[in-house]
Amino acid sequence: MKLGLIGGGNIGKFLLQSINNDQLVDGAQFVGLYTRNQEKANELAEQYDLRSYQTIDELIASDIDVIVEAATVEVVRTHAASILTHGKDLVVSSVGAFSDNDYFLQLETICKEHGTTIHLPSGAVGGLDILKAAKAIGALQEVALTTTKPPHALNGVSLEKKTVLFEGNAYEAIKQFPKNINVSIILSLAGLGSKETKVKIIADPKASKNSHEITAKGAFGNVKLVVENDPMPNNPKTSYLAALSVLSTLKHKDQSIKVG
Numbered sequence: 428m429k430l431g432l433i434g435g436g437n438i439g440k441f442l443l444q445s446i447n448n449d450q451l452v453d454g455a456q457f458v459g460l461y462t463r464n465q466e467k468a469n470e471l472a473e474q475y476d477l478r479s480y481q482t483i484d485e486l487i488a489s490d491i492d493v494i495v496e497a498a499t500v501e502v503v504r505t506h507a508a509s510i511l512t513h514g515k516d517l518v519v520s521s522v523g524a525f526s527d528n529d530y531f532l533q534l535e536t537i538c539k540e541h542g543t544t545i546h547l548p549s550g551a552v553g554g555l556d557i558l559k560a561a562k563a564i565g566a567l568q569e570v571a572l573t574t575t576k577p578p579h580a581l582n583g584v585s586l587e588k589k590t591v592l593f594e595g596n597a598y599e600a601i602k603q604f605p606k607n608i609n610v611s612i613i614l615s616l617a618g619l620g621s622k623e624t625k626v627k628i629i630a631d632p633k634a635s636k637n638s639h640e641i642t643a644k645g646a647f648g649n650v651k652l653v654v655e656n657d658p659m660p661n662n663p664k665t666s667y668l669a670a671l672s673v674l675s676t677l678k679h680k681d682q683s684i685k686v687g
């Protein structure tokens with residue numbers, strides 16, 4: 428499996444190390460890369476023995492099977508359709524790009540027309556299996572997420588006490604916090620949609636973890652799941668689990684037996 432990477436930040440570097448150096452995904456290798464900073468792109472290309480491209484379009488047109496996005500919501504919105512129409516599968520970190528249902532359906536149509544697939548990792552949360560199972564018979568009634576992070580992992584403003592920065596639905600949350608609340612959109616896609624998924628974002632100066640509390644109820648009963656994430660060393664905004672989940676998606680992409 429020949430992989431192309433967009434974004435050479437925390438998740439991107441973690442994937443390069445895990446796949447090209449540590450060979451954690453059988454038969455897979457990153458062969459091409461685009462990231463905004465060309466100097467960084469060239470350094471990574473040399474370090475991980477792959478080609479760096481000057482534009483995303485050149486990367487898309489190159490001889491690769493799968494593009495892995497680890498950049499921004501905006502990058503996904505701008506390039507996803509082109510990636511899929513070029514016959515490449517797409518693995519997305521910035522799942523917030525899919526907050527709009529019409530856009531989601533538009534990309535789904537493109538996938539069907541071109542025989543391509545979009546993979547959306549669970550990111551820094553879990554429990555998607557429960558939401559999907561309950562939704563299958565329309566038995567899901569309510570999904571809510573409370574995300575608590577230290578202020579420096581959110582808007583960077585220094586705060587003396589715990590402060591609610593946002594309360595509303597996932598659709599508005601990702602508009603206001605596009606780098607922080609992708610998790611609300613993966614929960615929306617598994618469950619009730621971005622307009623019906625409740626979100627609260629709290630900045631807590633005493634917090635050392637990025638925590639996500641998910642509650643849901645429906646005909647199945649109810650669930651409460653708290654994921655207390657350690658941040659990645661170089662980017663406190665991103666939890667380690669988010670990077671692990673992208674790696675796991677790549678590892679299981681073509682497996683014959685699917686778990687969950």
Ligand SMILES: NC(=O)C1=CN([C@@H]2O[C@H](COP(=O)(O)OP(=O)(O)OC[C@H]3O[C@@H](n4cnc5c(N)ncnc54)[C@H](OP(=O)(O)O)[C@@H]3O)[C@@H](O)[C@H]2O)C=CC1
Nearest residue numbers: 434435436437438463464498499520521550551606665669
């Ligand atoms: N699904 C989930 O649960 C989670 C998703 N995420 C999302 O995953 C994405 C990646 O996260 P992370 O690696 O930590 O982020 P980083 O900020 O560490 O890295 C992002 C990278 O993307 C590059 N970039 C920015 N804009 C562009 C562009 N227009 N074209 C190409 N590259 C670009 C940056 O380049 P430069 O260095 O030049 O700025 C940087 O290398 C983010 O959108 C983040 O919000 C994060 C955590 C959880």
Ligand SMILES: O=C([O-])CC(=O)C(=O)O
Nearest residue numbers: 551607608609610665666
């Ligand atoms: O990494 C996390 O804990 C969550 C996050 O930033 C996001 O969902 O965008």
